[in-house]
Amino acid sequence: DAKTTQPNSMESNEEEPVHLPCNHSTISGTDYIHWYRQLPSQGPEYVIHGLTSNVNNRMASLAIAEDRKSSTLILHRATLRDAAVYYCILGISSGSARQLTFGSGTQLTVLP
Amino acid sequence: NAGVMQNPRHLVRRRGQEARLRCSPMKGHSHVYWYRQLPEEGLKFMVYLQKENIIDESGMPKERFSAEFPKEGPSILRIQQVVRGDSAAYFCASSPGTGRLANYGYTFGSGTRLTVV
Numbered sequence: 001d002a003k004t005t006q007p008n009s010m011e012s013n014e015e016e017p018v019h020l021p022c023n024h025s026t027i028s029g030t031d032y033i034h035w036y037r038q039l040p041s042q043g044p045e046y047v048i049h050g051l052t053s054n055v056n057n058r059m060a061s062l063a064i065a066e067d068r069k070s071s072t073l074i075l076h077r078a079t080l081r082d083a084a085v086y087y088c089i090l091g092i093s094s095g096s097a098r099q100l101t102f103g104s105g106t107q108l109t110v111l112p
Numbered sequence: 113n114a115g116v117m118q119n120p121r122h123l124v125r126r127r128g129q130e131a132r133l134r135c136s137p138m139k140g141h142s143h144v145y146w147y148r149q150l151p152e153e154g155l156k157f158m159v160y161l162q163k164e165n166i167i168d169e170s171g172m173p174k175e176r177f178s179a180e181f182p183k184e185g186p187s188i189l190r191i192q193q194v195v196r197g198d199s200a201a202y203f204c205a206s207s208p209g210t211g212r213l214a215n216y217g218y219t220f221g222s223g224t225r226l227t228v229v
Contacts, residue, residue: 038155043205043220043221043222044203098168100205100218101157102147105154
């Protein structure tokens with residue numbers, strides 16, 4: 001499976017935008033880019049996913065580089081409730097189900 | 113539309129006892145995945161099941177651990193003769209399977225926290 005690289009930790013001030021980067025230089029043409037987050041003492045929560053085009057939903061935006069070798073999860077206004085570990089995951093193609101492979105993720109700290 | 117239900121939320125077992133963890137997938141989901149998260153570590157895949165079939169158990173320890181997803185009822189992760197090193201959070205996820213997966217992500221339960229004393 002293609003691997004992802006994320007910074008171990010990031011900090012943000014409350015109500016400011018946060019850009020969480022992810023490198024995936026070995027991504028294949030059919031791999032979707034998924035983001036999950038895990039709040040303390042909870043299970044992972046789906047955030048957003050995309051293939052080639054940038055994506056927006058109520059939680060976040062996903063900006064995908066033109067060569068697809070990197071992507072950025074954007075939280076437009078961080079709140080204290082956004083403090084979590086954010087995981088960037090590849091390898092989920094549209095036609096089949098398979099297990100997710102979690103890396104170490106990025107621990108996001110939101111400062112009041 | 114209930115999400116993935118896991119029970120119990122907390123489970124305490126003495127060394128040598130058996131632990132049974134249950135997972136009911138989302139309605140309409142036919143695929144179940146079990147993950148383990150040791151303290152201060154990331155999630156590690158254990159096993160992937162469809163109804164009555166184990167698809168991939170490459171992450172399961174070879175001994176004492178087993179999983180099933182019967183035609184009726186929840187998926188069960190069973191740990192026999194538990195040891196202190198089995199203490200962890202066990203998460204279950206479900207997905208709809210083929211075709212519709214790309215429309216939305218996998219759904220995780222809140223987990224079962226197993227403590228072996």
